[in-house]
Amino acid sequence: MSSGTRPDGLKIKVLIVDDIPDTRENLRKLLAFEADIEVVGVAGTGREAVELAKEVKPDVVLMDINMPDMDGITATKAISTVVRTAAVVIMSVQSEPDYLRQAMLAGARDFLTKPISSEELYTTIRRVYERNEPIRQQEARMSSMTRMEQDRAHITEPGMPTPGAGHIIVMYSPQGGAGTTTIATNVASALMRPDTRVLLIDCNLQFGDVDTFLNLRAQTNISNLTKSVDDLDMEVVESVLVTHPSGLKVLTAPSRPEHAFDVSAEDVKTLVNYLAGSYDFILIDTSTQYDDLTLKLFEIAERIVLICNPTIPSVRNTRKMLDIFDTVEEPADLSEKVIFVINRTVDERERGRGTVPIASIENHLKREVKAKIPLEERAVLTAVNQGVPLVAKVRNRPPARELAELAEHIREAVGPPGMQVQDVSTPPEQRRKSTIIPILGGKS
Numbered sequence: 001m002s003s004g005t006r007p008d009g010l011k012i013k014v015l016i017v018d019d020i021p022d023t024r025e026n027l028r029k030l031l032a033f034e035a036d037i038e039v040v041g042v043a044g045t046g047r048e049a050v051e052l053a054k055e056v057k058p059d060v061v062l063m064d065i066n067m068p069d070m071d072g073i074t075a076t077k078a079i080s081t082v083v084r085t086a087a088v089v090i091m092s093v094q095s096e097p098d099y100l101r102q103a104m105l106a107g108a109r110d111f112l113t114k115p116i117s118s119e120e121l122y123t124t125i126r127r128v129y130e131r132n133e134p135i136r137q138q139e140a141r142m143s144s145m146t147r148m149e150q151d152r153a154h155i156t157e158p159g160m161p162t163p164g165a166g167h168i169i170v171m172y173s174p175q176g177g178a179g180t181t182t183i184a185t186n187v188a189s190a191l192m193r194p195d196t197r198v199l200l201i202d203c204n205l206q207f208g209d210v211d212t213f214l215n216l217r218a219q220t221n222i223s224n225l226t227k228s229v230d231d232l233d234m235e236v237v238e239s240v241l242v243t244h245p246s247g248l249k250v251l252t253a254p255s256r257p258e259h260a261f262d263v264s265a266e267d268v269k270t271l272v273n274y275l276a277g278s279y280d281f282i283l284i285d286t287s288t289q290y291d292d293l294t295l296k297l298f299e300i301a302e303r304i305v306l307i308c309n310p311t312i313p314s315v316r317n318t319r320k321m322l323d324i325f326d327t328v329e330e331p332a333d334l335s336e337k338v339i340f341v342i343n344r345t346v347d348e349r350e351r352g353r354g355t356v357p358i359a360s361i362e363n364h365l366k367r368e369v370k371a372k373i374p375l376e377e378r379a380v381l382t383a384v385n386q387g388v389p390l391v392a393k394v395r396n397r398p399p400a401r402e403l404a405e406l407a408e409h410i411r412e413a414v415g416p417p418g419m420q421v422q423d424v425s426t427p428p429e430q431r432r433k434s435t436i437i438p439i440l441g442g443k444s
Contacts, residue, residue, distance in 0.1 A: 011035075012038065012059050012125060012126070013040045013056065013060070014031060014037055014038065014040065014058060014059070014062060014125060015040060015043065015049065015052060015058035015060070015062070015086075016039060016041070016042045016043070016062050017044075017046070017048075017049040017061060017063045017072070017075065018042075018044070018064040018091070019044050019045065019066075020064075021044070024044070027039075027062060027121070030118050031125075037125060041055075041056045041058065045067055045068055045069045045070060046067050046069060046070025046074060046078075047075075049063070049075050050070070050079055050082065053082065053083045053086060054082055054083065057083055059085065059086065059087065059136075060086070060089060060125050060129055061076075061079060061087070061089065062089050062091055062112075062125075063076055064091050064092070065090050065094070072090055072091075073090075073102050073106045074106075076090065076103065076106040076107055077106045077107060077238075077243075080106070080243055080247065081247070084135065084246065084247040085132065085136045087110075087128040087245070088108045088109060089110045089112055089124055089125070089128060090110070090112070091112045091113075091114055091116065092111070092112075092113065093114045094113075107245070109128040109131065109132065110127070131245070132245060134386075134388045134392045134393050135247075135392065137393075166277060166279070166280075166282070167280060167282070167302050168276055168282045168284065168302050169187075169282065169283045169301065169303050169414075170284045170286060170297045170298060170301040170303070170304045170305065171183060171283060171284065171285050171286060172286045172294065172305065172306060172307065173288060173307035173314075174290065174317040174320065175288060175314040175318070178314060179307065179343040179344060180285060180286065180307050181204075181208075181209060181210060181213055181285050182384075182390075183305070183343060183373065184200065184284075184285040185213050185214060185285075185389050186389045186390050186403040187283060187305075187403060187406055187410065188283045188389075189246055190395075190403060190404045190408075191281050191283070191407045191411060192246065192247065196280045197249075197278070197281075198248060198249065198280065198282075199241070199251065199275060199279040199281070199283070200248060200249070200251070200282075200285070201250075201251045201272065201282060201285070202222070202250070202251065202253040203222070203268060203285060203286050203287070203293065204285055204286055205222070205254055205259075205263055206254075206257040206287065207287070208253025208254075208287075210252060211242075212384075213384050213387070214244050214248075214250060214389070215388075216242050216244060216250060216252065216387070217242075218250075220239070220242075221240070221251070221252045221254050222252065222254065222263065222271070223254050223262055225237060225240055225251070225271055226263050226264065226267040226271055227262075232271070232274055234278060237275065237278075246388075246389070246392055249279075265291075265292040265293040265295075265296050266296065268293060268297070269299075269300060272284070281410075284297055284301075290321070290324070301337065302337070303339055303413055303414060304337055304338050305341055305410070306318065306321065306322075306340050307341050307342075307343050308341070308342055308343070308361070309343055309344050310342055310344065310345055311355060311356060312356060315356060315361055315364065318365060322365060322367065325338065339370050339371070339406075340367045340368065341371045341372075341406065342358060342361065342369050342372050342373070343373045344373065344374075344375040345358065345372045345374055345375060346374070346375050358372060370406075371402060371406040373399045373402050373403060373406070374398040374399045374402060376398055376399050379397075379398075379399065379400075391403050391404050391407075
């Protein structure tokens with residue numbers, strides 16, 4: 001966008017945060033020349049910045065990294081949580097990679113090295129503002145939806161999970177390339193609401209790419225937590241999690257395939273159970289392998305989203321997986337745990353694409369399809385390249401619409417209206433009955 005009045009007539013609201021008065025004033029004067037930018041506040045400390053951000057709701061925050069009482073990194077984390085639509089740009093005289101890493105992990109959208117030229121300042125503000133447009137749209141939708149729900153019920157729905165509800169949802173497909181990560185990232189995003197905390201964990205330990213799908217740069221990952229799983233606290237956990245611009249918390253997979261061998265399945269299980277006490281929904285992306293790790297994740301999962309493509313190889317592998325599930329001790333529990341999803345469906349009239357009809361799949365597998373996600377390759381690839389989930393872009397079009405509906409189906413499945421929220425004081429592994437028989441010779 002070039003300098004001048006915006007087509008929609010709105011201005012980019014900017015909050016300036018720096019402990020040096022002259023710097024704040026110089027930045028304010030520079031921005032005063034731009035017709036599409038408005039300085040809505042200035043702050044000299046991190047704490048002041050957080051409180052002011054709550055009040056003025058800025059679109060962009062120019063944040064100095066070194067300040068008294070609360071540094072810029074801590075303030076960035078706080079602002080990214082309380083004002084999700086605010087895009088924070090960290091400013092520092094230091095340009096070392098460690099500063100950049102800390103800024104991005106805290107949720108910053110860009111990094112400027114002082115002294116800052118006027119052109120670089122203008123360009124950066126407009127760039128991060130435009131990149132944050134899907135987030136503003138998503139927040140507007142969520143806020144509007146929440147108001148409508150409250151207007152209808154006048155009170156919060158009793159079935160709504162409260163912080164720490166600990167619903168563990170495992171996304172799994174026995175067929176490679178079935179689109180598990182696409183579904184996991186979008187369902188996690190769609191589950192987010194102002195009163196719902198969501199964590200997405202990449203448990204495809206060798207070749208996980210959740211970070212790629214969400215355009216995240218993480219210097220720490222799940223292995224940093226499993227190494228000290230017996231001595232965790234949430235402050236340590238928060239320092240390892242990376243925050244997507246939408247506010248979604250993500251725990252990424254190891255950066256190199258060989259590092260997966262340093263992560264034990266039992267430690268992952270312990271970690272997930274620990275995290276379940278602090279999040280309403282934990283969504284877990286998995287590999288196609290059926291091994292000790294996936295077995296332990298199935299055991300603690302409240303729901304398993306089993307993903308299949310309408311192709312013969314995928315249906316065949318799904319049949320094998322369902323045969324394994326049939327060995328459970330209590331079939332009634334399993335029927336409530338599995339949510340069967342067909343991804344990349346096409347119009348039944350397009351037989352030339354070589355897909356198997358949904359009705360035939362349901363009949364062959366003796367399993368009802370709970371969600372059908374249409375094949376829209378261009379839309380999916382565009383979203384991945386932009387690092388923004390489909391449901392945060394255009395929610396009322398396929399396949400975003402169906403992905404959002406799947407998220408609501410999961411929400412209703414674990415907490416239908418009138419159902420009491422689980423007692424989160426009880427460890428999740430004790431709340432969920434182990435139903436899958438170990439196949440690897442060891443104990444679960």
